[in-house]
Amino acid sequence: MKALFVSNGHGEASIADRIALELRAIAPDARIDHLALVGGANSEEMNDVGPQRAMPSGGLIAMGNVANIVRDLRSGLIGLTLAQRRFLRRVRAEYDVVVAVGDVYALVMALAARSPVVFVGTAKSVNVAPYGAAEERVLRRARAAFVRDEATAKRLRDRGVPVDGPANVIVDLFATADDPRADFALAGFAPALALFPGSRDSAYADGRFLLKVVRELARERACVGAAFSVSRGLDADRFARDARDDGWNVCATGNEAIPFELAEGERVVVRAWRGALGPILRRVTLVLGQAGTANEAAAAAGVGVVAFERAGDRKSRWYRRRQQGLLGEALAVEPDRLGDAVDGVAALLDDDARMARMGAVGRERMGAPGGARAVALRVAAVAAGA
DSSP states (O other), rough: OEEEEESSSHHHHHHHHHHHHHHHHOOOOEEEEEESSOOOOSSSSSSSOOOOOOOTTOOOOTOOOOHHHHHHHHHHHHHHHHHHHHHHHHHTTTSEEEEESSHHHHHHHHHOOOSEEEEESSOBBTBBBBBOOOHHHHHHSSSSESSHHHHHHHHHHHHOOOOOOETTTTHHHHOOOOHHHHHTEEEEEHHHHHHHEETTTTTHHHHHHHHHEEEEEEETTTEEEEEEEETTEEEEEEHHHHHHTTOEEEEOOOOSSSOOEETTTTEEEEEEEEEOHHHHHTTTEEEEESSHHHHHHHTTTOOOEEEETTTHHHHHHHHHHHHHHHHGGGGGEEESOOHHHHHHHHHHHHOHHHHHHHHHHHHHHHSSSHHHHHHHHHHHHTTTTT
């Protein structure tokens, strides 16, 4: 079997990787390639192919975000898109199946390869933004299609668009083997938090803010502490330098999974984490997250999430509104004024009933695990001609 994944975003690349893991279990000898339309993928399960380049926006150019669009255009977005499309045309019919992961743009690009296409929709939901008429026409060209929830699948079916079913693969992202190193990452912290600054360049600034929130909390609460997730592709040393500039005592550990610790005086308050998210999510009480997919994975694991709306950042406001529409009460959005942010998180930590409700709503909104396996089985069937 020869399969090509085409992803349209950092979180979407992680979703593609998770499906590829299941596909390899079904077809161990399969050749599984990956074209990342946004950024460099550095996939664990797939071979990176085709033109790839990071853009300043990190792929967030929806809703008329003119500033991000202009920055991307100046960085060569048009040339990159044309090169990617030429690549897809050049591999025409080379693959038994192409899997488009993301939005309809990813599907449009994948169709250029002229192989049967399986679409895995991650962006749209009736809870926040249903697929429009033009998108439905493109969806009909896919050999198989999955969307993130049953209500969205039903709406499409009612409008004559064939959909295999809901498959929210984000739910499967945290369902990884346990990692005992996570015990040390969170040792001595009560409550234990997780910090998810994200996977784009904005993560460096967002990470500094999240660390400031935790430092203020730690000054009020004797044992609170956090694991700080450093996404694949981001620079742990840069996070450490920024923390030192902000007054943290930074200690390098030489541990690949926990590259540094941050202390206030002699007290360790934060440990960096470069492992999988699942082991951390099984151990924490709350996530403070500026991420996309990682925030949703936390909700799927039944962990409440607090995000911060950055003042003056139109993209951030739009993105958080969209995420709140998807996650409902599982996500609390606080202003990024430090005092208000700390007060909001502290109040939540003291409200056991609300925390429990956030966890229950997150599980309900995100759905059951098993989506990655369902998609992989369908991909294998399509590759075999079914």
